[in-house]
Amino acid sequence: MRTELRTPVRTAAPASGSALRRQNRALVLRSLLREVTASRADLARFTGLARPTISEVVRGLLDEGVIIESDKRHEARPGKPATMLAFDPDAAQILAVDVSDPQRITGALVRTDGTIAHRVIGSGSAEPVTAAAHLADELLALTPRAPLGVGIGAPMDAWTEEDRGLTARIADAVGLAARMPAQVHPDADLAAQAERRFALDADAADFLLVRVGQCTATTVVAEDAARSSAARELAHVRISADPGPDCVCGLSGCVHGWVAAAIGSGPADPVRAVAARHLGIALSVIVTALDLPRVVLSGPVDAGFCAAVGEAMADATRTAHLSSPTVVRPSSVENAVLRGAAARVFATELGIA
Ligand SMILES: [Zn+2]
Incomplete structure (x- = not known):
């Protein structure tokens, strides 16, 4: 029996103020994120907002502790030096929780630039909801300010009775600890977002991200948004008539x-080669249809498994007239789901999602 997709998305309601104030706040935060540091006059110029509005928004952000006044800048023209503003790197943080593997939940406080301020691994012996709540408490105790938001990365689907509803219960527990609602997103989407933003070759062309682990899901990331696709579960497409692993x-x-079966096996186990071949053939159809130059495998896979998937794909697409041979490689981004969750929540908070 197929269960419904477990990807509830709940967005934090504005903490206070009108929609207009929130929009102005987002404009200012977005400018600061891009410029790193700016004066009030700079912000008025960048956003097109009136100086009194900028002053009001900045005062609110200073009171919240999201931004700080940094050095003064001496202008070429006469007059008072301008006070520069910047994000407070310790205050503007997102609480991110990765429940891709409910037996090994991890969490982090992530800064605006995607670096991790603190990271905690939940107790594997504790029940997942309890482990997540403890982990959130532990992280929140490390920061004097409330986080800007809370993001959770979770697998696409739950097939077992005990997993059903687990993500929602974890989100409730973490949201309760942080006193704000948590956003929940598929881990494949978050890993893809992190790959695009933080990988060494992040400027390279379109790619297909395949998230493996609790589920096997794919996300297409493309410069042309119309070619992009949110996470889809590839997992239970039957790829072979072989009885195969249950x-x-x-x-x-x-x-x-x-x-x-491949993930759970040793490096010499023959099931790995068969699994890599089946996965390569399954992915070759997507890669050919979209003419994608790159496949990134995210999750507990090594370079050898990726190479075997690449060989199967090259074999399957030999006559497919792709623009270039498709490269298959493991993700190079550490803590991709945590950093992707933070980037997603931060974008929502800034109104650029
Ligand atoms: Zn299945």
Whole structure:
């Protein structure tokens, strides 16, 4: 039996003030994120807002502790030196929680630039909701200010009775600890967002991100937004008539069944080669349809497994007339789900999502 997708998305309501005030606040924050540091006069110029409005927004942000007054800048023209403003790197943080693997929940306080201020790994022996709540408490005790928002990355789907509703219960527990609602997003989307923003070759062309672990999901990331696609579950597409490993969905021969067996096996286990071949063939259809030059595997996979997937894909697409051979590689971004969650929540808070 197929369960509904477990990807509830709940957005934090504005803490206070009108929609206009929130919009002005977002304009100012966005300018500061881009410029790193700016004076009030700079902000008025960048945003087009009147000086009194800028003064009011800045006063609010200073009171909240989101921004700080930094050095003064001496202008070429006569007059008082301008006071510069910047994000307070210790205050403008997102509480991010990665529940991709409910037995190994991790959390972090992430700064606006994507660096991690603190990271905590939940107790594997504790029940997942309890582990997540403790982890949130532990992180919140490390910062004097409330986080700007809370983001949670979770697998696309839940197949077992105990997993059903687990993400929602974790989100409630973490939101209760932080006293604000948590946004929940598919871990594949967040890993893709982190890959695009933080990978060494982040400026490179479009790619297909494949998130493996509790589920096997794909996200297409493209410069042309119309070619992009939010996370889709690839997991239980039946790829082979081989009986194959039993899958959590109750079938056998599906993509996730093979991939899960490969992840759980040793490096010399023959199931890895078979799983890599099946995954490569499954992905080759997507890659060919969209002419994608790059596939990034995110999750517990090594370079050898990626190479085997790449070989299967090259074999399957030999006559497919792709613009360039598709490169398959593991993700190079550490803590991708946590950093992607923070980037997503931060974008929402700034009104640029
Ligand atoms: Zn399955």
